[in-house]
Amino acid sequence: MRSIRFLIGACFALVIGAVHADDAEKTIRQSLGGLGQDLPIESIAKSPLNGLYEVQLKGGRVLYASADGKYLMQGYLYQMQAGADPVNLTEQAESRGIAKVIAAVPLEQMVVYPAKGETKGHITVFTDTTCPYCHKLHGEVAELNRQGIEVRYLAFPRQGLDSPGDQQLQAVWCSSDRRAAMDQMVSGKKVSAAKCANPVAEQFALGQSIGVNGTPAIVLGNGQLIPGYQPAPELIKQALAAQ
Structure with a gap:
């Protein structure tokens, strides 16, 4: 259980009455x-x-x-x-x-790696292609898919807009095959794509609004936000339990 945080030196008073x-x-x-x-x-x-x-x-x-x-x-x-x-x-x-909030984002605005066979659960990951732990998580996407977990990526340039990560993420989102572009970018290959209208800045703002401050940030199906990388076996358990 997460430790209970006490507010030291703060006093909170309740006014209890018949208020509609x-x-x-x-x-x-x-x-x-x-x-x-x-x-x-x-x-x-x-x-x-x-x-x-x-x-x-x-x-x-x-x-x-x-x-x-x-x-x-x-x-x-x-x-x-x-x-x-x-x-x-x-x-x-x-x-x-x-x-x-996450459910309101159309799937076509994400980079989606579907489950193999029956879809048993899903996770939504705020990612940055310049983030080493995002690379580590991406290397386990295939195993997550094999275990019935769909992986959905949203863009979160951790160093802000106009950073190298932002430029890379825009290239991924502007590619005709986003999954292939994501795979190439994570493996260190350069991805060239014409500039286009893309949701990277909007997704970055969305992440900030829900408390994301680093990558990867994983949102389970029930909305629980997990900051940081989780090994595939643990993440699979959490994803299945959150449905």
């Missing part, structure tokens, strides 16, 4: 709007904890607010269970949000 949910949502939106941060709010709803509202941001991240909008916090909300590990409700909510 619609009124609370309106109040919270007004309060957060006054921060001047232009928070991309996806939804506001009651959380499992009485008096606390869950603020889902676009991209999956979650904040919590009191019904009157006077108190705001960021952190993990756990459900304690007798005889079992605590359940991280915040992580579950964020995963659902991430899954929704």
Whole structure:
């Protein structure tokens, strides 16, 4: 179980009262709007904890607010269970949000390596062709496919737009055969492709919005975000369990 992170020196007060949910949502939106941060709010709803509202941001991240909008916090909300590990409700909510965002990306905008035979699960990988651990993961794609796991790539130039990785990823996405271009680029061969309208910058922004800050970043079918490389046997187990 992931270690519980405590907020040291912070005090959070809940204002519990008979506040109608619609009124609370309106109040919270007004309060957060006054921060001047232009928070991309996806939804506001009651959380499992009485008096606390869950603020889902676009991209999956979650904040919590009191019904009157006077108190705001960021952190993990756990459900304690007798005889079992605590359940991280915040992580579950964020995963659902991430899954929704990823599901909205059309497959034709990805580089897809389909499963061999029956498709038992899938993973979505934010990748950079200049990333050594992305190369290591790519070397195991064939095994993932053999085990029924479809691998879907999204572009994430880890050194930013206009970096060498960005140029390489654009060449892959502008190629007539993206899978062949990805294989060649990862193996160190140069790929030449005419410039085209491509989703690399958009996918880079999408990755940032869900908390990706390095590559490879793996999103399971249930939206769980795994930062960094995972060996194929472990990744297969996680992918199958996440469906």
